Amino acid sequence: MSPTIPDDPLGAFCRENHIAVKGASAGPLAGLTFAAKDAFNIAGARTGFGQPDWLRTHEPATETADAVVRLLAAGADMVGKTHCDELCYSLTGENVHFGTPVNVNAPGRVPGGSSNGSAAAVAGGLVDFALGTDCGGSVRIPASYCGIIGLRPTHGRVSDRGVLPFGPSFDVVGWFARDIDLFARVGDVLLDADTAAAPTRLMVADDAWDELEPPVAASLKHAAAQVEAMLGAPAHLRVSPEGLAEWFEVFRTLQAAEIWATLGGWVSATQPQFGPGTKERFAYAATITPAQVEAAKARRRAIRAQVDALLGADGVIVLPTSPRVAPLRGTPADKVEVEYRNQAQRILCIAGLAGLPQISLPMAQLDGLPLGLSLIGARGSDRALIALARRVLA
Secondary structure, three states: OOOOOOOOOOOOEOOOOOOOEOOOOOOOOOOOEEEEEOOEOOOOOOOOOOOHHHHHHOOOOOOOOHHHHHHHHOOOEEEEEEOOOHHHOOOOOOEOOOEOOOOOOOOOEOOOOOOHHHHHHHHOOOOOEEEEEEOOOOOHHHHHHHOOEEEEOOOOOOOOOOEOOOOOOOOEEEEEEOOHHHHHHHHHHHOOOOOOOOOOEEEEEHHHHOOOOHHHHHHHHHHHHHHHHHHOOOEEEOOOOOOHHHHHHHHHHHHHHHHHHHHHHHHHHHOOOOOOOHHHHHHHHOOOOHHHHHHHHHHHHHHHHHHHHHHOOOEEEEEEOOOOOOOEOOOOHHHHHHHHHHHHHHHHHHHHHHOOOEEEEEEEEEOOEEEEEEEEEOOOOHHHHHHHHHHHHO
């Protein structure tokens, strides 16, 4: 373990609870460095969760998260913990308590959240790869905003033991890298064997593309053509016959209820000083009723079955990761909520509700700013999805 905080010109690393751990002397990731979002427990260090009152009221962890243990055993060195949004309940990467890491690929703009420090550190070359978590988009959005690769795995595919729970039925452990070959090597360590076939049928989620303004759609459709070149002409369909706005409400209801069930007791007892946006989201989460939850659960079961049927064992859906490039730092909270968070989650909720793997690839730009193109695969097709991404990016 090291008391020395790594060189950090981007403000990506935690300082109050810094810890570094040397990996095994040999292994498939030997010689590589990584960082872990400050939602992963590391034995001997406190887990801050992006909130100083949380950091203050919790003792050091006694065990290290499974995903970190696997990476260390594979030879990679963990150089530090990275900042996250406040209790991970945001998608911007701006933390009123700890600051906003620099997005080197979109100067003056946010890195995206809640895995902001991990994404910023990877984009800026401070580490070779980094761990994040994704509940509502917290790996996929930073990957898109920062112009790097990020995966939300199949729900439950990567062990989340030792990771602070947030919205458990949506929470997954994901990771970032700049290079697809390295990304795949990390996947070989974190992922067991696939349970689905390699993707052979391509589908375009027209309703997701309809969320985009024309310049964004034009930039991303050129990238989507590269996927079509691999898999052939796609089938065009609407993933959500009811409309993605309705699916977003199902997701929003369930996520908020789970977050309140997980964290509401601590929030009520501690009365933490929340920043803008986070405060309002927790206030909303406290209002969800059991009847709303039961209705939303029924809808999610139907949604999951419907998307599983669309994909079968060998389907893949191509769609935008985000409807917009990264917003400017300091954009008013109400504008971010409506124009960025809510609009993005109408697209992001597809994989979240269905529990499916989604990889965001840095394949497009708009006015020099990164845009991610996403692929959603069948349940358990994570390795095959990464392999497809390697072909597309080659």
